[in-house]
Amino acid sequence: MTLVIEGGLVVRRLFPPLMERADILVAGTRITAVAPRVGEGGKRIDASGCLVVPGNVNGHTHAYSALARGMPLGVEPPRNFLEILQRLWWRLDRALDDASIRASALVAAKDALLAGTTTLIDHHSSPNAIDGSLDIIAETFTHAGIRSVLAYEVSDRDGPARARAGLAENERFIRSRRWLREPLSRPMIGAHAAFSLSDETLQACAGLAVETGHGLHIHAGEDAIDAGAIRRLAGAGVLDNRLLIAHAINVDADEAADIVEHRVAVAHNARSNMNNGVGRARLGELGERVMLGTDGIGSDMWAEASAAYFRQREERVDAPTEWLTAAMAQGSAFVGGLFDEPQLGLIDPGAPADLAVLDYSAPTPLDAGNLAAHLVLGMSAPVVRDVIVAGELVLRDRRLMRVDESEIDHLARRQARALWARFEDTPVHAFEPLTSRASLLAGSR
Numbered sequence: 001m002t003l004v005i006e007g008g009l010v011v012r013r014l015f016p017p018l019m020e021r022a023d024i025l026v027a028g029t030r031i032t033a034v035a036p037r038v039g040e041g042g043k044r045i046d047a048s049g050c051l052v053v054p055g056n057v058n059g060h061t062h063a064y065s066a067l068a069r070g071m072p073l074g075v076e077p078p079r080n081f082l083e084i085l086q087r088l089w090w091r092l093d094r095a096l097d098d099a100s101i102r103a104s105a106l107v108a109a110k111d112a113l114l115a116g117t118t119t120l121i122d123h124h125s126s127p128n129a130i131d132g133s134l135d136i137i138a139e140t141f142t143h144a145g146i147r148s149v150l151a152y153e154v155s156d157r158d159g160p161a162r163a164r165a166g167l168a169e170n171e172r173f174i175r176s177r178r179w180l181r182e183p184l185s186r187p188m189i190g191a192h193a194a195f196s197l198s199d200e201t202l203q204a205c206a207g208l209a210v211e212t213g214h215g216l217h218i219h220a221g222e223d224a225i226d227a228g229a230i231r232r233l234a235g236a237g238v239l240d241n242r243l244l245i246a247h248a249i250n251v252d253a254d255e256a257a258d259i260v261e262h263r264v265a266v267a268h269n270a271r272s273n274m275n276n277g278v279g280r281a282r283l284g285e286l287g288e289r290v291m292l293g294t295d296g297i298g299s300d301m302w303a304e305a306s307a308a309y310f311r312q313r314e315e316r317v318d319a320p321t322e323w324l325t326a327a328m329a330q331g332s333a334f335v336g337g338l339f340d341e342p343q344l345g346l347i348d349p350g351a352p353a354d355l356a357v358l359d360y361s362a363p364t365p366l367d368a369g370n371l372a373a374h375l376v377l378g379m380s381a382p383v384v385r386d387v388i389v390a391g392e393l394v395l396r397d398r399r400l401m402r403v404d405e406s407e408i409d410h411l412a413r414r415q416a417r418a419l420w421a422r423f424e425d426t427p428v429h430a431f432e433p434l435t436s437r438a439s440l441l442a443g444s445r
């Protein structure tokens, strides 16, 4: 089965940018040729007048939050980051069951593909439905046709039994090797944040990472309550190039230097940081492995990049646009490492065919020199016309090919109603950041 994408302006590489007008031949899961004309035969997609770009990567998200849009809290509004967790997210995650996890994953996949996002790096939490949750998400994402990296969020906040179950879920998913049968998924080891992990639990996560060779995916320095997280991760022996940390706002200069020295990957979530009022990462100090994530605010990486750009400009009015396309390329490079596909994110012969056709008519000259400005300031999800993941056309003329959008919305609304009712009955979480082993043993519920 071959597919030819004809006559588009092809962004072969986001950073440093490389563009040419060419046809793209896809055979099986890969791009096999990029040339002015790639011959006859196969299924053909007319991309004349379109921009063809590598698929976007969402470097840190929580599909489980997809049904929370518009959900009433029913309690006093939170006044700080910890209260946002206690009153919203740590109530929502305890209200999840298998059916709502599946519905959330379907909505997350739909929103991502419609925005040209071909990979989700997901961080999942469902303390009352832990066992098998990663299988549900892997199946659902694979069914929708999106690539993913999955992890279960280990935490001590819901007590030692759930911490052990979370760790076991990561281990089970890795050892089941089900991700080899569903080749669009890869595992990481999820952990919530240093402030909700005892030394013993963090060490157990680190041990699993070392034993299995899979990296840790963890929030670090999102708020002042998580200061010192990088030092603790260093102490646990996981500070290396497989580690993915989200946020990295409250890190001191020594910790930032460690992030750079050990080539730690960082997911920058500008909209989430603004939404939670937690401050801004000092991006210039965090090295080259910074990618963009949404932290669960959908998967429109164009919107995320645009917001990140304006937030950065507010801070530093001479900040260029290019760091955003560099960050988008980093997302692909990170995922490529996990899939053993070093060409992921390139439109080159041999690369996995993960790409999007954008119906974008540039109102000003467009070339490699100003591509970043067009992508950051001119794009939005509605310009995404077709999406290919691992060689398969999964979005065609803005219609999903493998799943039915209206069915997803119908199912999601029904699941959301039930989830919201359970949420209403779930008390505000009483967990406070760990300051000592004693506070952990005193119990979290």
Ligand SMILES: [Zn+2]
Binding pocket: 060, 061, 062, 123, 219, 246, 295
């Ligand atoms: Zn997060």
